[in-house]
Amino acid sequence: MNEELNSQKDTAILSVRSASKSFGEVQALNGVSFEVFPGELVGVLGENGAGKSTLFSLISGLNTPTSGSVSLMGNNPRHQKARRNIGVTPQGTGVDPRMRVSDFLNFVGFHFGTRSLVEEILEKFRLTHLSDKVIGGLSGGQQRLVSVAAAFLADAPLTILDEPTTGLDTVTRSAIWESIRSITGEDRALLVSSHYLEEIENLCDRVIVMQKGKLIADSETQSLLGASTGSVITLGGVGDRAISGEGQAFEVIRNEGDEIDLRTSDVKQALTSLAADGWPFDRIEISHPSLEQAFITMTEKEK
C-alpha cells in the first residue's frame, strides 16, 4: 500500500469531540468523544433513551450539538460539503410509497451522482426482481431494505444506520445484514445501532456503548466480550479431584456434584493450568460470552 493510501487510513472520517446535546431539561448527550476511521464497522449499543438517535442526528447534520463538535472529513455536518461524505437511512422508511423501487433509487443516485451504481445496489440488496414494483405495495421488510440500500447508494466514506432491522422477522433481518456485509469495503466505514446484539456482534469489529447520554465503553468487540464477563469452562466427571481457582487464571463459579464451572478471561492460560494439573476431568465444554451478556453486565455496573 502506498503512503498516500496509508495516510488516508489514518485520517478519521468522523470526529466527535466532547459532544453534548440538551433538549430543554433533558440532556440527551453528555460529553461524547470518539473517532471513526476508514474500514471500521462500528456498532452503537445502548438501552432505550441512551442517546443513540441523538448522536446520529448530530452526525447527519439534522441537529447541532449544544457544546462540543462533530466533524465529517474535517467539515461541519450541517454543511452540504460534509454531507457528501455520509450515507443515511431516512427515518422510518423515509421512502415515497408511490414511487417504483428503481425510480426511487435512481432519484437518490441522481442526487449523489451515483446513478451508475443503482443496478449493482439492487443486486446486492436482492431487490432486482422488485425494481418495477411500487414501494407502497412492498412488505415492511422489503421497504426497509430499499431505504437501507438508498443509504449505500450515497457511496460515501461513512454510512450510518439507526436500527435498520427493528421490528423485522429473523429471515428479513438476516437478509439485510448479509447485504450490508456484502457492501462494506476496505475503505468504507459503518456506524450502526441495533437492539439485536447478536447481529452487531457478527458484523462489527468495534462497539461503542452508551448509557444516559454518556459513552461508557469504546472497544474492539472481542476485548469487550473477554473483559466484561469472561468465558465459562464447564468440566464434567471431576469426581473428588480438587480444583481451586487460587492463584490461577480462573475462578470457580459453580461446583455441583461431578461438575465444575470455571470463569476466565484467558481461556488459553486456564487450559494451560488445567493441563499442568493433569486434566482433572473427563469432559470439557467452553462457552464464550455473548455481546448481550457483556452489555448487560456493563450497563448494570454503571447504574
Ligand SMILES: Nc1ncnc2c1ncn2[C@@H]1O[C@H](COP(=O)(O)OP(=O)(O)OP(=O)(O)O)[C@@H](O)[C@H]1O
Ligand atoms: N427532540 C427531542 N426533544 C426532547 N427530548 C428528546 C428529543 N430527542 C430525544 N430526546 C430525549 O433524549 C434522550 C435520548 O433519546 P434518543 O432518541 O437519542 O435515545 P436512543 O438511544 O436513540 O433510544 P431508542 O433506543 O429508544 O431509540 C431521551 O430521554 C429522549 O426522550
